[in-house]
Amino acid sequence: MTCRYCTGHHPIRIDAYPAGNPRSSLVATRRATTARAEAPGLVHVHYDTTTDTFTVIRTDQH
Numbered sequence: 001m002t003c004r005y006c007t008g009h010h011p012i013r014i015d016a017y018p019a020g021n022p023r024s025s026l027v028a029t030r031r032a033t034t035a036r037a038e039a040p041g042l043v044h045v046h047y048d049t050t051t052d053t054f055t056v057i058r059t060d061q062h
Helices: 024-038
Strands: 010-018 042-048 053-060
Touching: 010 024, 024 042, 024 053
Parallel strands: none
Antiparallel strands: 010 053, 042 053
């Protein structure tokens, strides 16, 4: 399934956290919140089935 936030933009990986850790989803969400405050741009979290991680993504609007 295509991510509506990444489609047509350039996704940039900020961080990734292993999904095997029960707190990883919360840590990834907290990191996304911090990244939103650091610089403008859309930041969101993906679950990556290939690497089994929660990945924090910033989409470049340019």
